[in-house]
Amino acid sequence: EIQLQESGPGLVKPSQSLSLTCSVTGYTITSGYDWSWIRKFPGNKMEWMGYISYSGSTNYNPSLKSRISITRDTSKNQFFLQLNSVTTEDTATYYCARKYYFDYWGQGVMVTVSS
């Protein structure tokens, strides 16, 4: 069974960097597909942030392009999100998901940006 699990700090101070990990079991991230980070803001708004492909290429939402980096550790079958210079507007629940149509999701991690 394919499972994704996000982990990382739940509280980040403004101007600092947010770093999250998505651990994948049941499928090797280098075998295929792209692997996305998505966030849901308080309320219903959802935003696709970017992905890293099975080959290691990345694609980011232009709205975040100057602040975001997605990398991976293939030995651990994990991929990572780094978002720099966060503000309170980055407070959201962050999810990782597989494929262009998001067939598998992690449970999500709530991140609050506050001093």
Add this chain to the structure above:
Amino acid sequence: DVVLTQTPPTLSATIGQSVSISCRSSQSLLHSNGNTYLNWLLQRPGQPPQLLIYLVSRLESGVPNRFSGSGSGTDFTLKISGVEAEDLGVYYCVQSTHAPRTFGGGTKLELK
């Protein structure tokens, strides 16, 4: 960016009622390869989103067949034929034809 407009924002239904949700796109979602990358998700309270339908009308494995998707170009519809209690939550359309991928604003399905 492609804007997806979902209507209605809130939907009240009784168990067994059939309902539809509309998703309209600001641009055609027909890709040059002939596919239309429009998908539907359901987020139940306290749960991550779940894929229901991809490529407009293909039912994801394990999803009940009371869910169906239709549409083309810029107009798409999700239909639930006989709402059950487990269907309550927020429904999203999401497109992957154009970069960046974008989501609709969501439709909350409630019990009447």
